[in-house]
Amino acid sequence: MRKKILFTAVAAVFLITGCSKQPSLENAQNANNNTMQMQSEQNQSNANESVNTQNAEVQTQTIPGAASVSAITNNQEFAKKVANIVIYFNFDKYNIRPDQWPKVEKLAKILKSNSSNYTIRIEGNCDEWGTEEYNYALGLKRANTVKNALIKLGVNPKKLTIISYGELNPVCTAHAKWCWRLNRRDNFTYLP
Numbered sequence: 001m002r003k004k005i006l007f008t009a010v011a012a013v014f015l016i017t018g019c020s021k022q023p024s025l026e027n028a029q030n031a032n033n034n035t036m037q038m039q040s041e042q043n044q045s046n047a048n049e050s051v052n053t054q055n056a057e058v059q060t061q062t063i064p065g066a067a068s069v070s071a072i073t074n075n076q077e078f079a080k081k082v083a084n085i086v087i088y089f090n091f092d093k094y095n096i097r098p099d100q101w102p103k104v105e106k107l108a109k110i111l112k113s114n115s116s117n118y119t120i121r122i123e124g125n126c127d128e129w130g131t132e133e134y135n136y137a138l139g140l141k142r143a144n145t146v147k148n149a150l151i152k153l154g155v156n157p158k159k160l161t162i163i164s165y166g167e168l169n170p171v172c173t174a175h176a177k178w179c180w181r182l183n184r185r186d187n188f189t190y191l192p
Contacts, residue, residue: 075118079190081110082120087146087186090128094141096149104146107188108153119191122147124164127180132166139164146186161191 085107087100096104111120124139143162151157172179 009052057104073117075190075192078110078114078116078118082107082188082190085188087182088181089142089186091129091180091184092138094138094145096145104149105153108150108155111155111159112153118159120158120160121189121191122162123169123187123189124162124166125169125181125183125185125187126167128167128170129180130167132168135166136164139166142184142186148181 054069081181085103087096087107089095089100090097122143124141124143126135126138126142129135130138134188140162143164147160147162150160167183170183171185
């Protein structure tokens with residue numbers, strides 16, 4: 001019996017609410033406009049979500065070349081640090097002077113701090129005194145002395161190479177003692 005009463009009450013509610021209003025053209029247009037507005041808002045929301053998702057993907061992706069630009073900048077700074085160190089020698093000598101040892105230690109520290117794949121060219125140079133062959137040999141001895149010192153200070157020998165320019169690469173061309181002193185040196189060049 002209770003089921004019949006409940007069923008009758010539910011049916012009456014549906015009949016009353018369903019039949020109380022007659023559909024009108026104005027109500028249909030309003031309903032259609034509301035539906036279209038809701039769809040437009042939904043589409044706009046979906047478009048915004050899509051754009052936000054794409055922006056998030058772009059932000060998480062690395063820009064091609066950004067890492068290489070940073071690496072190039074770091075390499076340029078490293079090359080400048082290495083090139084700014086010059087080790088000078090006495091006339092007709094290839095042993096490292098005591099006043100030049102701090103430069104060798106500084107260079108070793110710089111080279112050990114860079115873990116990238118590189119080579120440093122140690123360039124031996126001489127003044128104009130002596131024959132070309134003698135100066136070439138002396139330049140090699142100067143470069144080799146610094147190379148061995150760097151290796152003893154912990155620099156990887158595979159990252160070092162030597163060359164001699166002899167007297168062919170002067171930084172000063174005046175014929176004076178102060179100028180010749182500047183040409184008896186080792187320079188360092190970064191080779192990527």
